[in-house]
Amino acid sequence: MTIVKDSANRYYASFVVEINPESLPKTDNSIGIDLGISTFATLSNGEKILAPKPLKKNLKKLAKFQRKFAKTEPGSKPRERRRLKIARLHAKIKDISFPSECCANGMLRKRTDFLHKLSTNLVKKYDTIVLEDLNVSGMVKNRKLSKAISDLGWRQFRTLTETKCEKYGREFRVINRWEPTSQKCSYCGFRGGKKELNVREWTCLNCGTFHDRDVNAAINIRMGC
Ligand SMILES: [Zn+2]
Incomplete structure (x- = not known):
């Protein structure tokens, strides 16, 4: 066991254990x-x-x-x-x-x-x-x-x-x-251009899909943009 004292005078004990990693069932979800x-x-x-x-x-x-x-x-x-x-x-x-x-x-x-x-x-x-x-x-x-x-x-x-x-x-x-995760419509792929940070929701000019900025970006990230 190693005892570590950090710059804020806090003590930590650190040690190594061996474990058998449990396996997780496949979910087919990404x-x-x-x-x-x-x-x-x-x-x-x-x-x-x-x-x-x-x-x-x-x-x-x-x-x-x-x-x-x-x-x-x-x-x-x-x-x-x-x-x-x-x-x-x-x-x-x-x-x-x-x-x-x-x-x-x-x-x-x-x-x-x-x-x-x-x-x-x-x-x-x-x-x-x-x-x-x-x-x-x-x-x-x-x-x-x-x-x-x-x-x-x-x-x-x-x-x-x-x-x-x-x-x-x-x-x-x-x-x-630098992939345009917040610019691209995750539904049709249309690039609507750069959006200011205060634009939290937008509608795609091409297909009319209404997007939450962050959810749309997350979908693009999932698809690899
Ligand atoms: Zn679209």
């Missing part, structure tokens, strides 16, 4: 997943999964900070101020310690717990799971900022899902981040 901020995950079957509340509140705040940051001039003082605000909030999300009860780092545990349960449920239900590639570093050049974005839990979710798929013989696929 699912596409669109990851987002206000809705953590939208599934191609229309299901929406929300993040635990304290996390959601802070993530929304983070998104707001990031929008404001993007509007500042590179190299300017306001930009540095915004960057600092983001870094601080990021540290808070990641590392809140000793909240109310006895357990240290309540929020982080809550998030990890949420991600574990979600990934396990998905792996049980579906033979094939398709995610979008999280090319966060390409999205934002600032390294510290991209780290903040990448830590919304998406990366951890992907790692957990991938590992569990491997363990239980499920198929795990990732499609390119």
Whole structure:
């Protein structure tokens, strides 16, 4: 057993066990997943999964900070101020310690717990799971900022899902981040062009299908776009 003390003076015990992986029955179902901020995950079957509340509140705040940051001039003082605000909030999300009860780092545990349960449920239900590639570093050049974005839990979710798929013989696929998952009509394939982030629902100009933005994206992800 290895005892680890982290930078916040928390102790962890870590040890290895050997297990026989249980096999899961084939379901012949596949699912596409669109990851987002206000809705953590939208599934191609229309299901929406929300993040635990304290996390959601802070993530929304983070998104707001990031929008404001993007509007500042590179190299300017306001930009540095915004960057600092983001870094601080990021540290808070990641590392809140000793909240109310006895357990240290309540929020982080809550998030990890949420991600574990979600990934396990998905792996049980579906033979094939398709995610979008999280090319966060390409999205934002600032390294510290991209780290903040990448830590919304998406990366951890992907790692957990991938590992569990491997363990239980499920198929795990990732499609390119730059595929037009939110532009293309998942029903007829018509490309309606770029949509602003505040457009949550739209109607296809070609076939008239009414779409929820995230569900449509998740269906495209499932089909590999
Ligand atoms: Zn259409």
